[in-house]
């Protein structure tokens with residue numbers, strides 16, 4: 001019977017689907033790499049929400065598929081896995097609606113100082129009502145950096161519901177690609193930063209995208225602007241962001257992701273009242289968690305049954321993949337995946 005190790009908790013739909021397909025599922029007693037290290041040797045498949053470095057892949061001789069829970073695969077040693085013939089599958093659309101909703105929530109929460117308002121209300125401190133500035137978003141310009149699935153959903157939300165203008169920039173967008181209604185294209189990141197009242201990041205973390213917002217880029221933003229990040233912490237120079245929030249260049253920031261997660265004790269950003277922080281939960285709406293876990297499980301089952309899964313980070317690996325020690329007999333596609 002093939003075994004899947006689930007490195008961090010996922011929606012029960014994932015383990016259920018794998019058990020129903022005839023697999024054994026192991027959930028380690030903890031979410032750390034050390035907990036994973038103790039059991040990964042037994043894995044034919046692994047499902048991860050956090051990192052999977054090369055040395056852990058090396059101690060799993062039967063591993064023949066890695067499922068990344070979500071869109072961003074930056075914490076998985078994809079090149080190493082690919083060299084070994086281990087396909088990495090991911091879920092590029094399962095959580096995009098939830099992430100866009102979270103970005104919108106952070107925009108509103110930052111503009112309306114929701115965390116401070118909540119704390120003041122609980123203390124009966126009505127000075128907040130008279131002393132705290134707030135911002136309305138209607139008529140303001142949202143700069144969307146990266147116009148993939150999530151960026152496009154967010155664009156529709158803010159133009160239709162809030163009456164915002166949108167300026168988008170994405171170096172990977174073909175020059176003739178259609179933009180969502182209400183969006184216009186910036187010729188450069190600098191042009192977007194100069195125009196936007198709110199900047200929201202929606203791009204993967206790679207060496208060439210690291211510190212997309214570095215100290216100079218943050219200073220190019222309008223005074224009093226807002227930064228939103230639901231993608232990856234490494235896209236922003238967090239120390240420079242903390243400086244720009246502290247000295248008032250920026251009005252606020254809404255952040256779901258950080259350069260180091262969990263956020264280290266004493267992190268500068270955690271001491272700033274104009275930052276609204278959430279612990280990497282943008283994709284954690286129940287609906288999104290269910291879709292993400294199910295799509296991971298289905299693709300693991302695909303690989304173990306000899307069927308090419310729909311979302312491989314490197315589809316070229318399929319031709320020289322490591323074959324499963326315990327293949328599953330190919331079952332019909334689940335009803336919700338039939339063409």
Ligand SMILES: O=C(O)C(=O)COP(=O)(O)O
Pocket residue numbers: 049069070071072073095280283284
């Ligand atoms: O989709 C992504 O890139 C994510 O970061 C999802 O994170 P999660 O697996 O929901 O903790």
